[in-house]
Amino acid sequence: MFAPPVQDLIDELAKLPGIGRKTAQRLAFHLLKIDAAAAKKLANSIVVMKDTVRFCPKCFNFSADNLCEYCSDPRRDDTIVCVVEEAPDIVSVEKTGEFRGRYHVLGGAISPIDGIGPDDLHLQELLGRISTDGVREVIVATNPNVEGEATAMYLARLLVPVGVKVTRIASGLPVGGDLEYADEVTLGRALQGRRELGV
């Protein structure tokens, strides 16, 4: 239907997650219409990224150097590690400005349905860091869904016997949210996690 170079591009774009054939067509036609320099800038940034960005060997964050920016920062606290499922989650935690420890990326969450077990996650590397770096607390910041909770429970069973304090980020109503529209599970969690207010 389309000229072969256009069809090839549509096929490649449609392989991206969340990009269907219609969206791939729309993107391909956009790239056809814009000037060549702008389109090739996108192509080049893919190539540069693939050529330069690797996984940090310590925490499995993405990194352009050997160690990532968080592992190589001497001002961060070695004794507290925030465990996340995927590298982009680190950026979300960093944006809060509430955490100055280290990170560890598991590379997913335990999910028997998807065939992902503990051996598929970077757990041995986490155990290794705990003994060598003197980690005292592990904050489990996996997603608050079934897989994330199962992973948090698994981490607690794995790490508490080693003498590490394992904490879980709070579930509750989002700030600016509305009780009327909260689902009952979230509201239940918010009640369980209630805190005493000082005066």
Added chain:
Amino acid sequence: MFAPPVQDLIDELAKLPGIGRKTAQRLAFHLLKIDAAAAKKLANSIVVMKDTVRFCPKCFNFSADNLCEYCSDPRRDDTIVCVVEEAPDIVSVEKTGEFRGRYHVLGGAISPIDGIGPDDLHLQELLGRISTDGVREVIVATNPNVEGEATAMYLARLLVPVGVKVTRIASGLPVGGDLEYADEVTLGRALQGRRELGV
């Protein structure tokens, strides 16, 4: 926040239409995770497409050769031209299998709000083709919205005095649709465009 090569890629992806910052991040992380060959295949298909695909000088469809596949096909009928807004619309018309004439891409539709007037469309080139190719009928297949209808009216006023038959694709209920859910404008058009049934 992200390593510079990752941030550059996110910035480039976010320039694409309909791709926000969150989606751009998701796509960038997908490209980070897949193997380098697969990611570079996408980059390469952008470059190849920009290097090889041009506009057909006759109908303004995209073309890898000088004339596009429809203009260079000797079996198609020169005397009937289907006018569309954008090149991808040709593929939609072709899929019907109902049309064996030529195409002409306007490059948009008349839209005073967006500052697009008749001079911004490939109308002079259409007039030129009408006299040189002996075109007898022009089917206006612009979109059935305000801009597409305005463009259809403009084409009729431009071409009927030259002695060309100008027709408009029908508006009405989509096949498989439901009267209950049809909007009143579409249903009104379906009534206006009613056809007598033979026995």
